[in-house]
Amino acid sequence: MNEIRFEHVWKMFEGNAVVSDLNLDIREGEFLVLVGPSGCGKTTSLRMLAGLERPSHGRIWMGDKDVTDVATGQRDISMVFQSYALYPNMNVYKNLAFGPKVRKEPRSTLQQRIHEVADMLGIRHLLDRSPAALSGGQRQRVALGRALIREPQVFLMDEPLSNLDAALRVQMRAELIRLHQRLESTTTVYVTHDQVEALTMGDRVAVLKDGVLLQVDAANDLYEYPGSVFVGEFIGSPKMNVVPGTLQIDGGQIVVECLGVRCDVSRELAGRLSATATNGPVLVGIRPHDLHLNGEAPSDGPAVQVLIDICEHTGTEIFATVELGDTKLIARLPRSPMPQAGQAVEVAFNKERLHLFDTTTRESLIERQAKREHISVGSPEAVLDAQSS
Amino acid sequence: MSDVHGMLMSADDVAEMTSDPVMPPANRETQRTKVRSATLHLVLGALGVIFLAPMLWLFLASIDKNASWGVEWPHFSLINFKHVLTGSLLHSLWNSVVLAVISTAIASITGVFAAYSLSRRRIPFKGPLLLFIIFSSGVPLAIMVIPVYEIFSRFGFLSILPTAVFLSVTSLPFEVYLMKNFIDAVPIDLEEAARMERASTFQVLRRVVIPLAMPGIAAASIFGFVNAWGSFIVPLILISPANQQPAPIAIYTFLTLPKAEFGNIAAYSLVFCVPVFILYAVSSRLFREGFVLGGGVKG
Numbered sequence: 001m002n003e004i005r006f007e008h009v010w011k012m013f014e015g016n017a018v019v020s021d022l023n024l025d026i027r028e029g030e031f032l033v034l035v036g037p038s039g040c041g042k043t044t045s046l047r048m049l050a051g052l053e054r055p056s057h058g059r060i061w062m063g064d065k066d067v068t069d070v071a072t073g074q075r076d077i078s079m080v081f082q083s084y085a086l087y088p089n090m091n092v093y094k095n096l097a098f099g100p101k102v103r104k105e106p107r108s109t110l111q112q113r114i115h116e117v118a119d120m121l122g123i124r125h126l127l128d129r130s131p132a133a134l135s136g137g138q139r140q141r142v143a144l145g146r147a148l149i150r151e152p153q154v155f156l157m158d159e160p161l162s163n164l165d166a167a168l169r170v171q172m173r174a175e176l177i178r179l180h181q182r183l184e185s186t187t188t189v190y191v192t193h194d195q196v197e198a199l200t201m202g203d204r205v206a207v208l209k210d211g212v213l214l215q216v217d218a219a220n221d222l223y224e225y226p227g228s229v230f231v232g233e234f235i236g237s238p239k240m241n242v243v244p245g246t247l248q249i250d251g252g253q254i255v256v257e258c259l260g261v262r263c264d265v266s267r268e269l270a271g272r273l274s275a276t277a278t279n280g281p282v283l284v285g286i287r288p289h290d291l292h293l294n295g296e297a298p299s300d301g302p303a304v305q306v307l308i309d310i311c312e313h314t315g316t317e318i319f320a321t322v323e324l325g326d327t328k329l330i331a332r333l334p335r336s337p338m339p340q341a342g343q344a345v346e347v348a349f350n351k352e353r354l355h356l357f358d359t360t361t362r363e364s365l366i367e368r369q370a371k372r373e374h375i376s377v378g379s380p381e382a383v384l385d386a387q388s389s
Numbered sequence: 390m391s392d393v394h395g396m397l398m399s400a401d402d403v404a405e406m407t408s409d410p411v412m413p414p415a416n417r418e419t420q421r422t423k424v425r426s427a428t429l430h431l432v433l434g435a436l437g438v439i440f441l442a443p444m445l446w447l448f449l450a451s452i453d454k455n456a457s458w459g460v461e462w463p464h465f466s467l468i469n470f471k472h473v474l475t476g477s478l479l480h481s482l483w484n485s486v487v488l489a490v491i492s493t494a495i496a497s498i499t500g501v502f503a504a505y506s507l508s509r510r511r512i513p514f515k516g517p518l519l520l521f522i523i524f525s526s527g528v529p530l531a532i533m534v535i536p537v538y539e540i541f542s543r544f545g546f547l548s549i550l551p552t553a554v555f556l557s558v559t560s561l562p563f564e565v566y567l568m569k570n571f572i573d574a575v576p577i578d579l580e581e582a583a584r585m586e587r588a589s590t591f592q593v594l595r596r597v598v599i600p601l602a603m604p605g606i607a608a609a610s611i612f613g614f615v616n617a618w619g620s621f622i623v624p625l626i627l628i629s630p631a632n633q634q635p636a637p638i639a640i641y642t643f644l645t646l647p648k649a650e651f652g653n654i655a656a657y658s659l660v661f662c663v664p665v666f667i668l669y670a671v672s673s674r675l676f677r678e679g680f681v682l683g684g685g686v687k688g
Contacts, residue, residue, distance in 0.1 A: 102583070
């Protein structure tokens with residue numbers, strides 16, 4: 001009953017498509033995160049699901065019911081707003097009691113329910129306070145409590161952690177995950193612009209850009225198999241290095257040339273190369289974690305000499321911006337010997353973890369499963385066959 | 390080099406921590422600023438006295454049984470108040486209360502709905518409509534009262550209730566505009582949150598919007614009340630029965646008497662001011678509290 005389906009949903013604002021042809025299935029009990037840069041249509045999508053905006057085209061389904069034209073109050077959903085939207089003229093208790101009161105739910109159990117929810121969120125001692133007398137984290141909890149009181153089928157959260165300080169955000173993140181695990185069958189749709197939040201919280205993550213849904217995947221798959229340059233760069237921190245390169249499918253060998261060096265692609269990666277890949281220019285994605293000091297990793301490709309420009313210390317790691325001519329790359333470097341700006345070092349990339357993208361469509365040229373597995377990388381005919389087909 | 394610098398810094402820090410902070414000499418006013426300030430106060434004080442004199446007269450004359458037009462030490466008595474709080478004068482005050490309360494109630498209630506719609510709903514030509522509302526709040530009553538008299542006399546409306554309705558209409562544009570600005574300041578998130586809880590528009594208004602826009606609604610209501618309470622020309626022309634005339638007309642009739650009763654005029658004027666004073670006193674708490682939007686939304 002709690003699954004949600006967006007079916008060819010469009011939202012137009014003054015002739016501009018804010019959401020274009022959104023098709024998305026959200027499973028019952030799932031924690032789905034909508035992530036993307038600001039203006040990508042993630043909040044608009046959420047508001048359409050909430051019933052606060054009406055889709056210009058397409059339908060939205062909850063279970064087997066078309067809710068496109070169902071009023072927001074009738075949808076059995078609760079939403080936590082980015083601003084929390086607590087009623088400042090009511091104390092915490094009245095804020096929690098507001099929904100049940102306007103829905104004329106029986107008063108006999110109301111107090112008990114409020115106390116249960118307040119205990120669950122640790123806000124029992126705050127029930128008499130006004131929202132103005134609460135800290136950010138406490139307000140956040142009250143907003144959550146107000147959504148929980150309803151015991152909805154679907155929980156919507158619109159960047160609920162963006163107004164909290166960093167430490168509290170991490171704490172609330174864990175609490176939200178725990179809460180979602182407790183409410184087994186409740187589906188949660190969560191909007192954020194923070195990819196770390198998306199990866200840590202979501203069962204699946206949907207990446208949007210300019211109103212278009214680019215990819216929906218489990219967090220790890222999204223990181224390992226980015227379907228496009230945008231997803232590759234957006235997911236993962238620091239972002240993926242994308243450099244121009246050339247792909248050569250030459251006989252049995254698949255060779256990638258980038259950063260001025262040639263490198264044989266591993267057998268495993270070659271097997272997953274998309275059928276559309278052809279000889280010629282490609283975009284090569286290398287994650288900072290796959291760019292090491294030469295000799296540090298076992299499967300490194302050829303090394304290149306670079307100049308360290310800036311070092312960013314994160315405590316556990318050092319991310320260095322290194323220069324190779326005009327190209328700037330981010331590499332993860334070890335803490336000792338401590339790298340210094342201006343120093344020349346040799347870095348090598350892990351050739352098993354290259355990402356290849358088409359230069360025009362900017363989509364990935366690497367398949368998730370080895371579709372070419374039956375093809376021997378050593379057999380030139382087979383590769384050429386796959387090329388021509 | 391950097392180490393040496395670091396050591397010097399830390400030595401400085403220690404010295405600063407151990408010695409007491411030195412306070413520089415106080416900055417005193419110079420002779421010139423003193424003279425300038427004294428002159429200013431003198432001029433402003435004199436201006437203040439000129440404006441206060443009529444008030445002083447009003448108060449002194451009201452408790453003087455032999456009051457005249459001059460400001461003088463009173464022959465203390467409450468006889469003036471006793472005179473004005475009887476008979477038709479008292480009845481005129483009552484008429485004023487009826488006129489002002491009805492007019493305020495009508496303007497405030499319709500005003501809230503109009504202001505809410507203008508603030509939140511998509512209305513065609515909203516911009517020009519708002520401009521029209523602002524301009525119409527500036528139209529002088531005097532140019533409207535004659536045609537309205539024609540209409541009222543044709544329909545037999547020349548009495549207190551239709552006049553109260555007309556007065557509410559005259560204050561409505563300004564009230565709507567004022568209330569709209571306050572409702573604009575209520576975050577839309579709060580309304581959406583309430584709507585998602587299945588609250589009807591009326592519940593949203595009653596439980597969320599009106600409580601939060603209360604300072605503005607109160608300010609608008611007070612404006613409406615004072616507008617109707619002090620109104621002279623409209624009731625003079627539009628109310629024909631003598632026993633429905635409000636207090637401002639009664640004050641005016643004092644002046645038409647062959648012998649001016651200064652004491653009664655002063656006492657009646659003071660009594661006439663009392664409701665407005667009370668209103669301001671009661672609502673000042675509301676204004677001081679101001680907006681209670683704090684803590685509701687963030688970001």
